[in-house]
Amino acid sequence: MLKEREYTLEKISIIFQVILSLACFSLVWWFQNLGTEIQMVAVTELKHTLIFIALLWFLLLEQFGLGRMSRRASYVSLSISYFKLISIGSGFLFAINVLTQYEALELTNLFLFSVLNLFVLSSYKNSFFLIMRFFRRRGYSIRQILVIADKGSEDYIERIIHTKDWGYNIRGIMTGCDSLKSNYQSRFKVIPERKNLKEVLDRETIDEVIYCKTDYNQDEITRFILECAEVGISFHHYTGMISKVHGHKIKRSSFSLLNQLPFVTYMTTPDNYAGLKLKSAFDFFFSLFVVILISPVFLLIAIAIKLDDGGPIFFRQERVGLNGRRFSCFKFRTMVANAEALKASLMGQNEQDGPVFKISMDPRVTRVGRFLRKTSLDELPQFFNVLRGEMSVVGPRPPIPAEVEKYKRWQIRRLSMKPGITCIWQVSGRNDIPFEEWMKLDMQYIDNWSLFQDAVLILRTVKVMLVGTGK
Known part of the structure; x- marks a missing residue:
């Protein structure tokens, strides 16, 4: 993972710096040609020049190691490295101008481009480190x-x-x-x-x-x-x-x-760094889209819960997330307000083996709650957990701390991926699956994770919700 993460981030950083350099040259060229009639040959020269810069700056940024995310050099040393890079690059562009006689590469343009490019790239790199430090100190992605x-x-x-x-x-x-x-x-x-x-x-x-x-x-x-x-x-x-x-x-x-x-x-655990980053980006934007799209449904469910028994709309419970992190998981309340107090008296009716407590006809479930569970609509508030970075759209279900304490050691590995709203268990029978098999399904998900598998599970989850097979 470290190797792939380093490689991916370095390449993304280099490509972004190349794009910034192309933007700098284009801005200088546009400024120099402001107020004059631009000929087709000048546009062609610009295209060729941008290709030269893209290839040359990509190689130089790699050679100077200026795509690295970690920083041990001082800000002054970084600026000196960029000065050397741009000096060498501009020297090559001058040599190309001698051969091609492109007006786009005349000395004035090269000088203005070099000054602007040095300022932009140095500012980008130093700002990047300052921004990363700001977010790291606030605990993001630690x-x-x-x-x-x-x-x-x-x-x-x-x-x-x-x-x-x-x-x-x-x-x-x-x-x-x-x-x-x-x-x-x-x-x-x-x-x-x-x-x-x-x-x-x-x-x-x-x-x-x-x-x-x-x-x-x-x-x-x-x-x-x-x-x-x-x-x-x-x-x-x-x-x-x-x-x-x-x-x-x-x-x-x-x-x-x-x-x-x-x-x-x-x-x-999965070591596809780029894929996992795409998964995180999808989680955020998909959840934001869902929350906005179905906000009227949220309102209707909230009204129905209030009219049913007048109790709280949401049920908040401590769950265990990635590698043991604790967080509050949100759901629409589907049980009576004192459901947790009544749990001890119902333990003898538990239909699940292992540390999990499940009853198909749980007497604590309200009328509205029974419908919400059957359609899995009670899970919708967990999209807020996804937006907060505590959960993923697809992943092993987050257990409660009391369940984790009873896990066999091999079962703890299901905590090695961020918990999700849905996974293989949710679309494969849920309460009808023995606890041990449920854990094996989660391990199967972790061992064979892919973005394609996530997409398939999301589609299968939609089908389960429409059919209404939840309990």
């Missing part, structure tokens, strides 16, 4: 990591700390080294090395584990990889340590870079 370290790991830890633009937050440092404890215990949670990693992963919200011990143990690394794979947490270790891991639990391993440090990554 990856919580656990660092496993020893006395030779301080340089690795410092590099991770300074890779702020990637959005990594050190949740804890597991170490037995006294010097690391004294250096970092005031800034991060320091976990004793003797602690069991399984216990730490279960107790803390961890997205990724980074192993950067220099004095490493082969058996320890293999055990850590398998323990992370079991619950769907990515494990990275420095490439100076080669670990041979076998077994069906490890689906993917890849070479990646973390702030120019080479790591091997093991993961059991």
Whole structure:
């Protein structure tokens, strides 16, 4: 994932900077030709020049590494790099002008373009880092990591700390080294090395584990990889340590870079970074579209619930999301107001195995609630959870904390993807499916995730709603 994310973001950044450079030259050309009659030959020269600039600037931006998202160089150093790039590029354009005699590439145009391009690209890069820092400090798209370290790991830890633009937050440092404890215990949670990693992963919200011990143990690394794979947490270790891991639990391993440090990554979750970003973008815009489109339906349901028994319109319940994050899940209220208090007296009628509580003819369900459940309309407010970034349109259903506490260890991996409004279980029988099979369907979704699969599940969900097979 790290490698693909770095590659994708670098290419997007480079392409955007090329577009900015083309816009700069076009603006200079338009300004220079303002008030004059533009000949067809001049337009042709402009098209050829823009092609030259696009190809040349793409190569130069890659060569100077100015597509990288992480920043260790100062703002002044970045500006100097852009000055060198534009000087070399403008020199090539001048040489092309000598050969072609294009008026679009005359010295005045090249000078104005160089000055404007230097200002625009430097401003873009510096502004990007400032904006990213602003959002990261407010907790957006933060990856919580656990660092496993020893006395030779301080340089690795410092590099991770300074890779702020990637959005990594050190949740804890597991170490037995006294010097690391004294250096970092005031800034991060320091976990004793003797602690069991399984216990730490279960107790803390961890997205990724980074192993950067220099004095490493082969058996320890293999055990850590398998323990992370079991619950769907990515494990990275420095490439100076080669670990041979076998077994069906490890689906993917890849070479990646973390702030120019080479790591091997093991993961059991989808690693299509571009695809997952498209999924996130789709979630937001699709949910926004649904909320706006069916707002009259929201109003009608709210009125019906109020007229039925006069109680609250929404039911709010704490659920467990991505890698253990807690959030409030919204639904239209379908039960009597004191439904949670009545649950204990109905436990003997539970029709689901495992930690889940389900009754087909639950006496707590209201008249309006029964219709909402049958048509799955009670789930509509969860589109607000999607807009808040807590859920996805498609993904494993978010469980309540009490259910997660009773999970078998392999079932915790269903929390490794953002929970969704619908998934395979919702369109395959729901309450008629045993709990163990339900969990396996969620694992099937995670292991075979694709944008196409999401599209199919959304269409199947619409069909289920129209047929009214919910309970």
